Amino acid sequence: MLRVNLSRQAAKFIKKLAPKHARQVAAKITELRSNPYPSDSLKLKGYSYQRTDIGEYRIVYQVEEKILEILLIGKRNDGEVYK
Numbered sequence: 001m002l003r004v005n006l007s008r009q010a011a012k013f014i015k016k017l018a019p020k021h022a023r024q025v026a027a028k029i030t031e032l033r034s035n036p037y038p039s040d041s042l043k044l045k046g047y048s049y050q051r052t053d054i055g056e057y058r059i060v061y062q063v064e065e066k067i068l069e070i071l072l073i074g075k076r077n078d079g080e081v082y083k
Helices: 008-016 019-034
Strands: 003-006 050-054 057-064 067-075
Touching (some): 008 019, 008 067, 019 050, 019 067
Parallel strands (some): 003 067
Antiparallel strands (some): 050 057, 057 067
């Protein structure tokens, strides 16, 4: 199982979420630890990052050796997550 490394920005975003949404995001991150490339994940063009969705949120991450690095979490319909 992969070890999770949350970026400062991702951790800050999770802390601001309502408890229900925070649990959903945490559950998805737990799933990514055992299967980092689920069928709903896509590779971002031009980058080594993957993205996956959970509810109304998008998680941008990468896998390096035995580490699942969560880079960004943001609203799914908001292009701001990629800036």
